[in-house]
Amino acid sequence: MRITVIGAGFAALTAVKTLRKQSKSVDITVIAPKAEFVYLPSVIWLPTELRTADDLRIDLTHYFTKMRVNFVAGKVQKISDDGRQVFTETESIENDALIIAGGGRFIKKLPGIEHVLTPCEGIQVGEKIRERLAAMKSGTIAMGFGGNPKEPTAMRGGPMFEFVFIIETLLRKQGRRDQFKLVFFNPKDKPGVRLGPDVPGKLMSLMRKQGVETHLGHKIKGFTEKSVITEAGEIAADLILFMPGMTGAAWLDNTSLPRSSGGMIAANEHTQVAGFKHVYVAGDAGSFPGPEWQPKQAHAADIQAKVAATNALRLLHNDTAELDKIHHELLCIIDSLSHGIFIKRNDKGATFLPPLRIMHYAKRFFEKRYLRQYRG
Structure with missing residues (x-):
């Protein structure tokens, strides 16, 4: 067999x-x-150098x-x-x-998309983001995600929320947050609604408290080396992180x-x-x-x-037992480098826990436990 x-x-x-x-x-x-x-x-x-390439x-x-x-x-x-x-x-x-x-694979059809960094493409991109951030003395960092209009589930929004909160925390810890403007952009009015009906409002509220500007509900038309182009105008940016939809x-x-x-x-x-x-x-x-x-x-x-x-x-094996079914569940911790937001959703409902320090360490513990089974 x-x-x-x-x-x-x-x-x-x-x-x-x-x-x-x-x-x-x-x-x-x-x-x-x-x-x-x-x-x-x-x-x-x-x-943030909390992890190196060899760690992952x-x-x-x-x-x-x-x-x-x-x-x-x-x-x-x-x-x-x-x-x-x-x-x-x-x-x-x-x-x-x-x-x-x-x-x-990520859909790379938007004009100028070669000017953006897509974090989930892997380790090299993560390292490139680190290099770009270290070289910047000031400027605007624009971060957002898109989707596949023909496949609404084919998107990765969670990591981009994490990059917003992590970069904000990193700059603050480095004592240079006041030198940077952070902008989160998304074509939807309520990005992250799949995490739970109330989650978008809560996440946007956290961003506002941390001085992150938002540009929501406007179709993304493309990019240049120094801007995000939307149907409502351009967002000037010195660094653009963007997660396209998937196919x-x-x-x-x-x-x-x-x-x-x-x-x-x-x-x-x-x-x-x-x-x-x-x-x-x-x-x-x-x-x-x-x-x-x-x-x-x-x-x-x-x-x-x-x-x-x-x-x-x-x-x-020609087993006559009933076949297993997928029991859909969404489970994640949106990390901010110091705290974590716990989110769970299944057919019974959605759970959202506000930022807790223990959740940051829970995410790190899970990583260690998960990887242990595959290490030599």
Whole structure:
């Protein structure tokens, strides 16, 4: 019994862990550019030097050996035979079941977007933000996020809220906050509403208390090296941090996999891909039925990956038990470098705890505990 997992991020590693926990004999193959895991949630701390690149980059060689994983280094190009074959640049890998957990990509279509820094693109961008901040003596820093108009769930707003609060705290701790103007921008009147109905108002109130200006409800038309261009005018800026909306990976264009209107792989509540037997999707690569507030975040990816791995094994074993379903949950701590805002949302409602110092340390503790399982 052979199961191939595409990716080496949150969803992919949780799929591997779940598969091996439930089956000692299943043959697991992972395909990814590197046997490396990057803990993206902590990129927010790179500009502050609370974390270094080496803290966030985990060599998975030891973990894959321990889990008896066959690792194939490469970038997926296409699949064939209804998912039973996966092609990289140099190899073809056969499987009995396929779990696609290779993530999505940011939509880089706005004019001038080459002038912005997109934090969740990885460690190098986090380091670049640190360098730019250190070199600035004064100026305006504009921070915001957009979305995929055809896929409302395909956005990452949480990290941008964190960058606003973290940079404000950092500048204050450095004694130079008065030399900088901070502006948060978003095309929505109520950014962050997916976190909970009352959350946008609370977050904007916190920003105002910290002297952060807001530019909300105006469509983003593009960027220049020194400005954010919206339909209501321009925001002059010396540094622009912007998180675009997301869509599916480029290699999906070489497949007949069903796609949502926003370009993600369309799946059902069991993570199954319609029309492709024994093909599943988890994490940022997928589009799932469910509430409009469902998030693109590590916690959601882990939930989906457990469902995908469990159902893949169950169906390969012809188990007649009912298939697992995704139970959507949003869980995050919006960090400010000194405090953290705890937010949780599920089908029972939403919880918002105002900034607490203990939540900052809770976020750091969770990072340490999460990474321990993958370190050599």
